[in-house]
Amino acid sequence: MLTLDKLTKTYTQQDTALSDVTFQVPRGQVVGLIGPSGAGKSTLIRCINRLVEPSSGRILLGETDLVNLSSGDLRQARRRIGMIFQEYALVERLTVMENVLSGRLGYVPFWRSFTRRFPGRDIENAYRLLDRVGLLEHADKRADALSGGQRQRVGIARALAQEPELLLVDEPTASLDPKTSRQIMRLITEICAERQLPAIVNIHDVPLAQQFVDRLIGLRAGRMVVDDSPMSLDEAMLTEIYGAEDWNTSEQDDDPDPDDRSQGPMRVAGTAT
Amino acid sequence: MTAKTSYPRHWKRPPQLVTTRRWRLALPLLILSYLVLAVGSLEIDVERVIEGLERGARFIQGFLQPDFTSRWGDIRRGLIESLTMTLTATVVGVLISVPIGIGAARNLSPRPVYLVCRSIVAVSRSLQEIIIAIFLVAMFGFGPFAGFLTLAFASIGFVAKLLADDIEEADASQIEAIRATGASWWQLIHFAVQPQVMPRLIGLSLYRLDINFRESSVIGIVGAGGIGATLNTAIDRYEYDSAAAILLIVIAIVMLTEYGSSYLRKFLQ
Amino acid sequence: MSALDNRSGEPSHYSRVWTFRTPRARLALWGGWLALVALFVWCWQVMNEGTLWIFVADAPDQAMDIGSRMFPPELAYIAELLMPLWDTINIATLGTLGGVIMAAPIAFLAARNTTPSVLLVRPVALFIIVASRSINSLIWALLLVAIIGPGLLAGIVAIALRSIGFVGKLLYEAIEETDHHQIEAVAATGARSAQILHYGIVPQILPAFWGIALFRWDINIRESTILGLVGAGGIGMKLQSSIDTLAWSQVATILIVILATVVVSEAISARMRQALI
Numbered sequence: 001m002l003t004l005d006k007l008t009k010t011y012t013q014q015d016t017a018l019s020d021v022t023f024q025v026p027r028g029q030v031v032g033l034i035g036p037s038g039a040g041k042s043t044l045i046r047c048i049n050r051l052v053e054p055s056s057g058r059i060l061l062g063e064t065d066l067v068n069l070s071s072g073d074l075r076q077a078r079r080r081i082g083m084i085f086q087e088y089a090l091v092e093r094l095t096v097m098e099n100v101l102s103g104r105l106g107y108v109p110f111w112r113s114f115t116r117r118f119p120g121r122d123i124e125n126a127y128r129l130l131d132r133v134g135l136l137e138h139a140d141k142r143a144d145a146l147s148g149g150q151r152q153r154v155g156i157a158r159a160l161a162q163e164p165e166l167l168l169v170d171e172p173t174a175s176l177d178p179k180t181s182r183q184i185m186r187l188i189t190e191i192c193a194e195r196q197l198p199a200i201v202n203i204h205d206v207p208l209a210q211q212f213v214d215r216l217i218g219l220r221a222g223r224m225v226v227d228d229s230p231m232s233l234d235e236a237m238l239t240e241i242y243g244a245e246d247w248n249t250s251e252q253d254d255d256p257d258p259d260d261r262s263q264g265p266m267r268v269a270g271t272a273t
Numbered sequence: 274m275t276a277k278t279s280y281p282r283h284w285k286r287p288p289q290l291v292t293t294r295r296w297r298l299a300l301p302l303l304i305l306s307y308l309v310l311a312v313g314s315l316e317i318d319v320e321r322v323i324e325g326l327e328r329g330a331r332f333i334q335g336f337l338q339p340d341f342t343s344r345w346g347d348i349r350r351g352l353i354e355s356l357t358m359t360l361t362a363t364v365v366g367v368l369i370s371v372p373i374g375i376g377a378a379r380n381l382s383p384r385p386v387y388l389v390c391r392s393i394v395a396v397s398r399s400l401q402e403i404i405i406a407i408f409l410v411a412m413f414g415f416g417p418f419a420g421f422l423t424l425a426f427a428s429i430g431f432v433a434k435l436l437a438d439d440i441e442e443a444d445a446s447q448i449e450a451i452r453a454t455g456a457s458w459w460q461l462i463h464f465a466v467q468p469q470v471m472p473r474l475i476g477l478s479l480y481r482l483d484i485n486f487r488e489s490s491v492i493g494i495v496g497a498g499g500i501g502a503t504l505n506t507a508i509d510r511y512e513y514d515s516a517a518a519i520l521l522i523v524i525a526i527v528m529l530t531e532y533g534s535s536y537l538r539k540f541l542q
Numbered sequence: 543m544s545a546l547d548n549r550s551g552e553p554s555h556y557s558r559v560w561t562f563r564t565p566r567a568r569l570a571l572w573g574g575w576l577a578l579v580a581l582f583v584w585c586w587q588v589m590n591e592g593t594l595w596i597f598v599a600d601a602p603d604q605a606m607d608i609g610s611r612m613f614p615p616e617l618a619y620i621a622e623l624l625m626p627l628w629d630t631i632n633i634a635t636l637g638t639l640g641g642v643i644m645a646a647p648i649a650f651l652a653a654r655n656t657t658p659s660v661l662l663v664r665p666v667a668l669f670i671i672v673a674s675r676s677i678n679s680l681i682w683a684l685l686l687v688a689i690i691g692p693g694l695l696a697g698i699v700a701i702a703l704r705s706i707g708f709v710g711k712l713l714y715e716a717i718e719e720t721d722h723h724q725i726e727a728v729a730a731t732g733a734r735s736a737q738i739l740h741y742g743i744v745p746q747i748l749p750a751f752w753g754i755a756l757f758r759w760d761i762n763i764r765e766s767t768i769l770g771l772v773g774a775g776g777i778g779m780k781l782q783s784s785i786d787t788l789a790w791s792q793v794a795t796i797l798i799v800i801l802a803t804v805v806v807s808e809a810i811s812a813r814m815r816q817a818l819i
Contacts, residue, residue, distance in 0.1 A: 106732025120282030127280035
């Protein structure tokens with residue numbers, strides 16, 4: 001269970017990235033975080049494992065308040081939080097196996113990680129995870145030899161290798177094609193269901209989010225403006241989040257600027273459903 | 274995709290670089306035996322080194338308390354020689370490099386000219402400044418004039434090579450376009466090549482100025498004048514505090530020219 | 543002014559004078575060039591106050607003389623050069639090794655993203671790098687020969703000390719250019735800082751590291767050929783003694799050997815760089 005209580009992040013006096021964000025994520029729930037670029041989605045996710053330092057508020061993972069941890073305790077806490085990144089963020093020049101095993105770094109002493117002698121249990125588990133994401137035969141390849149979808153699967157396996165209690169997912173499909181995007185989203189939600197993992201998925205593709213997540217939270221300029229089930233998301237709510245726009249017009253009919261399509265929340269509406 | 278029930282509990286990083294087993298075993302052995310042989314042929318005189326440590330301590334002390342005053346006259350003369358030598362050598366070197374650089378560009382020059390210019394560049398680059406200095410001192414006698422010639426000669430190889438490479442990389446379509454207007458060879462150089470290459474040439478000259486100063490502190494050791502000669506004398510007399518003062522001045526000037534020239538390059542481009 | 547009155551928006555006639563720059567910029571530019579010429583003339587005069595032009599005039603004869611004595615090179619002398627050559631290669635190789643070993647930690651202390659303290663440690667590391675870079679290896683050798691006595695050790699230490707700055711500078715730039723996301727991802731797993739260094743940063747800079755080390759080795763071969771001039775061992779010692787005895791045909795042989803060594807080492811380092819990266 002994750003609880004955010006009045007989480008606020010200000011970069012400078014004027015520049016407020018997040019203000020008073022409060023919500024709870026129970027076990028097994030996948031929360032989609034939507035909103036225009038610059039709304040603070042990425043900041044919110046990074047505040048939870050403190051890759052970005054929050055300014056005020058509380059973040060409770062189980063019983064621990066993550067905001068006030070010392071750096072040693074923060075390390076312990078980060079082991080419990082798996083993170084999946086937008087551009088995969090794999091260590092490109094290491095093998096797939098090393099990338100997955102790097103999820104165990106917080107658990108093993110330095111000499112083990114330095115000599116690459118991870119405990120047998122970790123290795124066995126890494127193989128199991130690679131099999132789960134369908135990459136068993138790629139274990140010894142270098143990460144930069146894989147395709148985008150495969151890399152994101154390695155990213156998922158790395159996060160799961162931590163045996164996390166929470167999954168943070170930052171734009172998992174931003175660099176992938178529509179089909180691969182759906183496969184990756186399906187894999188993430190399946191895994192969360194199998195392990196009863198709570199997850200926060202930061203995603204700009206509203207139809208894709210609607211299809212896979214249990215709950216949608218809309219951010220606008222750092223404030224929560226929508227918190228509802230994906231089924232009940234309607235035009236009024238979209239306008240609330242993204243501002244006024246004719247949400248019913250399909251993209252094939254009249255989209256004046258093709259470059260702008262990836263930004264449009266209804267992007268895959270025509271192709272995916 | 275059938276899920277297996279048991280997975281291996283061992284994993285070894287596959288070798289990335291040396292993939293054949295024989296070489297993986299032989300390579301460390303070869304390296305080790307080289308190191309043993311090399312270190313074995315050192316012949317270190319331990320007593321002399323221990324004796325030297327005390328001198329080393331004195332030198333470090335000298336660095337902490339450099340003596341600028343007692344040899345200031347010599348230091349001043351050396352510095353002026355070095356600086357004047359640097360500037361004149363860079364100017365003359367660059368002036369000579371321009372025609373040679375153009376001559377060494379394949380897209381502008383006829384084949385025989387190209388070959389001659391490229392071989393001048395090759396000779397100048399493959400000989401070290403210090404070796405050139407030895408010869409020039411033997412021919413022209415001791416003093417800054419030999420140093421000036423050394424630095425100018427070395428600058429030619431450096432600037433002409435990079436200039437020629439630059440001209441060869443210059444946008445061919447611009448050269449074509451000017452050629453198509455019926456321009457003469459001189460007009461071609463002036464309108465198509467010069468605008469593309471000029472900023473680089475200025476950058477290269479400033480960079481070379483910087484290198485020439487560093488080198489000018491060295492060639493004095495073989496008699497070509499400048500601050501290197503002063504330094505050599507100071508060390509020969511075991512005046513470590515004066516030597517430290519000279520080195521600190523050299524470091525300061527090198528830093529100054531480096532930052533100054535990178536600032537100027539940014540400003541001019 | 544008539545151009546402005548024209549209603550159609552087109553000037554009735556165009557200026558017949560066209561200039562590339564504004565008058566002020568041109569003035570500054572000419573001023574700059576003039577100052578440079580004046581400075582050059584002044585420097586030339588200062589520099590040549592002590593020059594004995596008789597010697598300069600004599601130079602072509604001297605050159606002819608030396609040239610004729612150098613030819614033909616005394617090729618039999620090569621046999622005596624093999625041991626000094628081996629020493630020279632050792633100076634370069636062991637010196638590079640020592641320099642690289644010392645430069646790596648300094649580079650991590652100097653890089654903005656890995657230094658423990660931007661205000662205290664980084665400036666010290668940067669000063670070490672600048673000091674090492676500003677002083678030529680021959681000067682390092684001069685100092686070390688005075689301190690620890692003539693011989694190979696002085697040469698090796700000189701090469702090592704000079705290499706710190708070169709390797710350190712290029713390496714810390716490579717560290718600063720690493721992809722921040724890969725490091726962030728390793729940090730997010732709860733890794734210790736030593737593990738972040740080893741898993742996040744080292745794999746990214748490793749190819750650059752090998753490239754830099756080999757490049758420096760190549761340069762060090764060149765530089766170690768002349769260290770003997772100040773007594774720091776290697777083939778330069780032979781060069782010095784041949785010059786002192788005016789044995790120009792031996793000098794020619796030594797130069798040929800040096801040139802060949804440099805060419806071979808350049809080829810080796812290019813091949814190895816290709817294989818490693």
